[in-house]
Amino acid sequence: MASPRLIHAVETGALDPASSARALLLEPAADAAFDAFGTHDLTAQQNFKPSYDALEAQGVTVVTHATDPADLVHVTVPRSRDLARGLIAQAARLAPQGRVIVDGAKTDGIDSLLREVKARVSIDAQLSKAHGRIFWFTPGDAFADWALPDPAAVEGGWITQPGVFSADGPDPGSQALVAALPKALKGKGADLGGGWGFLTAHLLDLPEVTHVDLVEADRRALTCAERNVTDPRAALHWADATTWGQARSLDFVVMNPPFHTSRTPDASLGQAFIRAAARLLKPKGQLVMVANRHLPYETTLAAHFAQHAELGGDTRFKILHAASPNATGAAPRRKRR
Numbered sequence: 001m002a003s004p005r006l007i008h009a010v011e012t013g014a015l016d017p018a019s020s021a022r023a024l025l026l027e028p029a030a031d032a033a034f035d036a037f038g039t040h041d042l043t044a045q046q047n048f049k050p051s052y053d054a055l056e057a058q059g060v061t062v063v064t065h066a067t068d069p070a071d072l073v074h075v076t077v078p079r080s081r082d083l084a085r086g087l088i089a090q091a092a093r094l095a096p097q098g099r100v101i102v103d104g105a106k107t108d109g110i111d112s113l114l115r116e117v118k119a120r121v122s123i124d125a126q127l128s129k130a131h132g133r134i135f136w137f138t139p140g141d142a143f144a145d146w147a148l149p150d151p152a153a154v155e156g157g158w159i160t161q162p163g164v165f166s167a168d169g170p171d172p173g174s175q176a177l178v179a180a181l182p183k184a185l186k187g188k189g190a191d192l193g194g195g196w197g198f199l200t201a202h203l204l205d206l207p208e209v210t211h212v213d214l215v216e217a218d219r220r221a222l223t224c225a226e227r228n229v230t231d232p233r234a235a236l237h238w239a240d241a242t243t244w245g246q247a248r249s250l251d252f253v254v255m256n257p258p259f260h261t262s263r264t265p266d267a268s269l270g271q272a273f274i275r276a277a278a279r280l281l282k283p284k285g286q287l288v289m290v291a292n293r294h295l296p297y298e299t300t301l302a303a304h305f306a307q308h309a310e311l312g313g314d315t316r317f318k319i320l321h322a323a324s325p326n327a328t329g330a331a332p333r334r335k336r337r
């Protein structure tokens with residue numbers, strides 16, 4: 001959603017981003033308020049593939065890692081505190097004497113971020129709007145120590161980076177899924193939303209698995225996966241799993257699908273992943289997935305597969321298995337009465 005705070009700040013005359021010659025937007029929403037930045041040299045940095053593609057389709061210059069100096073940098077605050085700090089450090093590095101605008105929702109911690117920034121530099125102005133806040137300042141060299149750490153080994157030797165899903169080590173849901181994986185999985189499969197590669201690495205331990213496509217939208221997570229998964233039977237794809245791949249081409253899909261949009265639980269993401277799995281699987285293909293127990297996936301599984309069942313789980317997670325996707329991967333049509 002275009003930032004209502006940025007629009008408000010521009011409409012009230014508090015902020016005039018269009019007066020800056022070189023503007024950079026760090027991780028903006030696909031429909032960011034680009035008009036506010038005028039017709040100058042505008043670049044967006046975006047690491048989430050669906051948003052990257054949507055920005056590019058609008059004619060915006062998009063990169064995954066911006067390095068050119070700018071006069072103005074707009075930071076969309078992400079959920080991860082480490083990543084938010086890293087983006088502010090990057091903004092400060094690229095526009096030390098320019099203007100850095102930080103824009104985020106209260107639920108993403110914008111208020112505590114403002115307190116932390118204020119402890120380092122003086123703020124030019126701030127506005128509250130739409131359950132969030134926008135503030136701006138000249139950063140100088142006050143944020144170098146906030147730079148996002150490079151990917152590094154955590155528990156178990158896995159390479160991860162702050163800001164990616166389950167950055168501290170394997171996710172408990174994914175661990176439960178690995179423990180329940182049918183040992184007879186074989187042939188060619190995919191790990192949709194594969195993150196930094198935990199599930200793919202375990203799939204490649206199964207003796208009859210010949211190939212795994214790890215499909216992940218977060219470029220930073222995929223960069224970690226490239227180091228965790230070096231088996232030649234794996235292919236890593238920076239792609240939107242809901243549209244990736246060739247229909248009816250896979251023997252199995254394994255996944256721990258995303259279940260949040262920002263901080264809000266969102267079952268529609270997992271449901272879109274189930275539809276993608278049904279489309280990708282061969283007629284006898286099978287899906288194995290883990291989900292938080294409260295997420296309502298069974299109706300979608302029933303609509304897209306001839307069989308589905310719970311393989312196991314506990315009070316937090318359920319491991320779901322589905323087989324024989326419908327011919328089109330689409331929901332069956334209701335019969336006319």
Ligand SMILES: C[S@@+](CC[C@H](N)C(=O)[O-])C[C@H]1O[C@@H](n2cnc3c(N)ncnc32)[C@H](O)[C@@H]1O
Nearest residue numbers: 165174193194195216217218240241256257258
């Ligand atoms: C719950 S995490 C699981 C990550 C990994 N499989 C694991 O077990 O640790 C879901 C992953 O899906 C990714 N994701 C979200 N939306 C996506 C999309 N449209 N296409 C591909 N990946 C996506 C997220 O970046 C995240 O890494």
